[in-house]
Amino acid sequence: MHLIDVTNSYKDLVHSQLNTTNVNYVKVYSLGNTSVIYTESDKAIGIILENHNRRVRKDETDFVIKRLIQEKDPIYKLTIDESQHVIEIHIDK
Template sequence: MHLIDVTNSYRDLVHSQLNSTNVNYVKVYSLGNTSVIYTESDKAIGIVLENHNRRVRKEETDFVIERLIKEKDPSYILTFDKSQHVIEIHIDK
C-alpha cells in the first residue's frame, strides 16, 4: 500500500477546511480507491478515510494510523458509518 499526496487536486476542499474550521493543516492522500483526508489543529488530529465503492478495510485503517500518526501507541477514537464507507479517526493532542 502507498499513500500518494493528492492535495493539489483538492484545492477547494483544502481552502474550505482552512477557512470554515479551526484546522491549520490539511493534506489529502490517495490510497488506491480510498481517499484519506488528514487535518490538524492545535487541539486534535482528524483523519477521514472514504471509499465510495466498498467498505474501508481494517488493513487500510491500520496502515494510515501507522504512517500518519507519529506517536508510538496513539490513543484514538474510531467512528464509522453503518456501511463502513467512511471512517473517522480522532486523536486529541
C-alpha cells in the first residue's frame, strides 16, 4: 500500500477547510480507491478515510494510522458510518 499526496488536486477542499474550521494543516492522500483527508489543529488530529465503491478495510485503517501518526501507541477514537464507506479517526493532542 502507498499513500500518494494529491493535495494539489483538491485546492478548493483545502482552502475551504482552512477558512471555515480551526485546522491549520490539511493534506489529501490517495490510497488506491480510498481517499484520505488529514487535518491538524492545535488541539487535535483528524483523519478521514472514504471509499465510494466499497467498505474501507481494517488493514487500510491500520496502515494510515501507522503512517500518519508519529506516536508509538496512539490513543484514538474511531467513528465508522453504517455502510463502512467513511471512517473518521480522531486523536487529541
